[in-house]
Amino acid sequence: MSNRIPPKPKSTAKVVKRLIITIAVIALYVWTITSINIDWGKIFSQRTIDNFGRIIPKFFDPAFEETGTILIKMIETIFIAYTGSLAAAIIAVPLAFLCATNMVRNKFLNTIGMWILGAVRAFPEIILAIIFVAAVGPNPFAGVLAIAIGSTGMLGKLYSEVIEGIDMNIIEAMEASGANKLQILFYGIMPQVLPEFLSYAIYRFEIDVRASSVLGIVGAGGIGTLIKFAYSNRNWDEVGMILLIIIITVTIIDQISGYVRRRLV
Amino acid sequence: MNKPDFIPNSLYPAKTKRTLSLSFIVVLGFYLVTSITTESFIINFFLKISNVTDLVERFFPPDWSYISIIYPKLFETIHMAVIATTVAVIISIPFSLLAASNITTNKWIYNFMRMLLNIIRTIPDIILAVVFVALFGIGAFSGIIALIIFAIGILVKLMSEIIEAIDMNPSEAIKASGGNSLQTIWFAVVPQVLPQFISFSLYVFEINIRASVVLGLVGAGGIGQLINQRINFMDYQAVLTTVLVIFAVVVVIDWISGKLREGLV
Numbered sequence: 001m002s003n004r005i006p007p008k009p010k011s012t013a014k015v016v017k018r019l020i021i022t023i024a025v026i027a028l029y030v031w032t033i034t035s036i037n038i039d040w041g042k043i044f045s046q047r048t049i050d051n052f053g054r055i056i057p058k059f060f061d062p063a064f065e066e067t068g069t070i071l072i073k074m075i076e077t078i079f080i081a082y083t084g085s086l087a088a089a090i091i092a093v094p095l096a097f098l099c100a101t102n103m104v105r106n107k108f109l110n111t112i113g114m115w116i117l118g119a120v121r122a123f124p125e126i127i128l129a130i131i132f133v134a135a136v137g138p139n140p141f142a143g144v145l146a147i148a149i150g151s152t153g154m155l156g157k158l159y160s161e162v163i164e165g166i167d168m169n170i171i172e173a174m175e176a177s178g179a180n181k182l183q184i185l186f187y188g189i190m191p192q193v194l195p196e197f198l199s200y201a202i203y204r205f206e207i208d209v210r211a212s213s214v215l216g217i218v219g220a221g222g223i224g225t226l227i228k229f230a231y232s233n234r235n236w237d238e239v240g241m242i243l244l245i246i247i248i249t250v251t252i253i254d255q256i257s258g259y260v261r262r263r264l265v
Numbered sequence: 266m267n268k269p270d271f272i273p274n275s276l277y278p279a280k281t282k283r284t285l286s287l288s289f290i291v292v293l294g295f296y297l298v299t300s301i302t303t304e305s306f307i308i309n310f311f312l313k314i315s316n317v318t319d320l321v322e323r324f325f326p327p328d329w330s331y332i333s334i335i336y337p338k339l340f341e342t343i344h345m346a347v348i349a350t351t352v353a354v355i356i357s358i359p360f361s362l363l364a365a366s367n368i369t370t371n372k373w374i375y376n377f378m379r380m381l382l383n384i385i386r387t388i389p390d391i392i393l394a395v396v397f398v399a400l401f402g403i404g405a406f407s408g409i410i411a412l413i414i415f416a417i418g419i420l421v422k423l424m425s426e427i428i429e430a431i432d433m434n435p436s437e438a439i440k441a442s443g444g445n446s447l448q449t450i451w452f453a454v455v456p457q458v459l460p461q462f463i464s465f466s467l468y469v470f471e472i473n474i475r476a477s478v479v480l481g482l483v484g485a486g487g488i489g490q491l492i493n494q495r496i497n498f499m500d501y502q503a504v505l506t507t508v509l510v511i512f513a514v515v516v517v518i519d520w521i522s523g524k525l526r527e528g529l530v
Binding site: 140 | 295298299300302304305309313316319320340341343344345347348351383384387388389391392395396401402405406475476478479482483489493496501511512516519525
């Protein structure tokens with residue numbers, strides 16, 4: 001055909017790059033499939049079918065008589081999340097200023113800040129919780145520490161992005177009219193960043209409620225403690241009830257926090 | 266000389282001030298309640314800080330000989346994440362189309378999908394793992410299934426939002442010129458969402474790596490098992506080695522996937 005669109009020009013570098021990525025991906029899959037260790041015979045066995053018959057119906061018949069105990073632990077979970085995320089929301093502020101390139105004009109300090117936040121973010125909360133349980137004993141305090149430190153990484157990063165996005169003209173105008181550093185902070189920077197800081201902090205609280213609900217599995221307090229007891233004793237109706245309460249609570253908190261955040265920004 | 270009728274003595278209106286002070290008091294009051302019930306008031310931080318520093322001392326120096334035991338479990342973690350992400354991506358394609366309001370015009374299916382997704386996303390990954398370990402027995406397979414469901418929840422949510430934001434003109438044009446639904450999706454929807462889709466898949470892969478670190482705690486395969494075991498044996502130097510390896514792997518994978526995503530979007 002004569003009226004065909006001419007083919008797109010291709011650069012060799014791009015083709016080579018694509019080729020390398022494709023080969024890497026194929027190699028990854030070959031490596032994965034050849035070395036993963038799954039005992040298929042054990043999985044597709046009569047025992048699995050029996051387990052299904054034994055466990056699944058229990059989930060649809062949750063233990064309502066345990067509601068009181070579970071609710072008390074759920075409240076503790078929310079308390080852990082709240083204390084932890086509030087602490088993180090405050091600790092993250094100085095770190096965020098350290099990372100923001102328009103506030104601290106020192107590449108070295110920026111990089112250090114970024115490294116601290118990145119290092120903290122690399123660990124799941126539950127690993128932090130294991131370490132803190134070893135340090136301060138199995139109590140809610142370990143959970144609070146894990147949540148506080150785990151959340152600082154994410155909040156610091158989000159905050160620093162907010163700070164980097166502010167309108168610098170206002171700050172220049174204030175500098176020009178003789179405002180000192182503290183005045184610039186309170187009248188130039190804070191009004192611009194505070195609504196978004198709060199919005200992110202509330203969003204992080206949402207995540208922390210989910211995260212702290214499992215911290216008890218390693219002994220850091222909250223509803224996870226009950227999960228651990230229930231599944232160790234194979235009380236699947238209790239696990240079902242705990243799950244039901246977690247789902248309802250998390251949904252309610254999501255709705256409230258979504259409403260508050262829409263009002264804020 | 267006329268005096269102006271009204272001189273504001275503050276930058277902010279009184280109502281804003283009232284609301285702000287009130288919310289500040291509420292936040293602070295709730296903090297007092299939560300921090301005292303969870304035994305994590307600011308004083309506790311200073312009381313317990315010596316415990317943490319004591320423990321940190323016992324973590325050093327890392328026990329590098331332990332690394333040969335870490336490798337197999339680490340690879341298992343990566344394999345689990347690779348398989349789970351791949352399967353989750355494939356499954357989430359039809360579901361994200363069903364959960365997008367501009368593709369699925371049937372209100373019932375759309376609302377049902379949304380509700381289902383919200384419920385799935387509130388279930389913590391570790392509880393999914395607990396249930397699947399009970400069903401399929403201890404091992405990587407249970408972990409993979411848990412990761413798949415966890416990843417589908419995130420992926421479908423992100424993807425359906427991208428699909429809802431696409432330009433509908435090409436799809437109308439294809440429909441007007443006689444294309445069927447499949448052709449509309451293939452030629453109008455897919456080209457618009459493909460870069461984001463791959464980007465989100467990589468993002469979910471990152472999340473899955475972190476999550477699969479945790480799953481080992483409840484016997485669902487992966488590196489988490491080692492941490493729990495070593496902490497129980499109080500072999501803190503081996504714990505530090507494991508944690509450092511996890512850290513390195515997470516950072517490297519985040520970096521690679523970040524670079525790939527930059528190239529895509």
